[in-house]
Amino acid sequence: MKLVKFLMKLNNEKVQVELKNGTVISGEIISVTPSMNINLKNVKMTIKHRNPISLEYINIRGNQVRLVILPDELNIDSIISDSMLKPKSLSTVAPVQKAKAPIRGGRRGRGRARAF
DSSP: OOHHHHHHTOTTOEEEEEETTSOEEEEEEEEEOTTOOEEEEEEEEEOTTSOOEEEEEEEEOGGGEEEEEOOTTOOHHHHHHHHHHSOOOOOOSOOOOOOOOOOTTTTSOSSOOOOO
């Protein structure tokens, strides 16, 4: 399972996110997008070498995340096993191929000069 898919299942869990610039943000997950953008609520943000700041909401861009620290009491096995129980449905219908249009000018191309 990809990390993003795992994080998408952690709604309302308290996590700590460390950014590439050293900032540490802790809060409850509201949502996670497939590009790993993380929305948090009840946030405490500690910028490197500064005092902590309290915020109601924050949106973190996915490419700025260095790591996500999960709470110790989180039951990871149950979250992973829930996703394993739902297999992907495979499409049994063969894809339809489009008819190709005739090629303009034949197969030789345009403006091709011939040396005699």
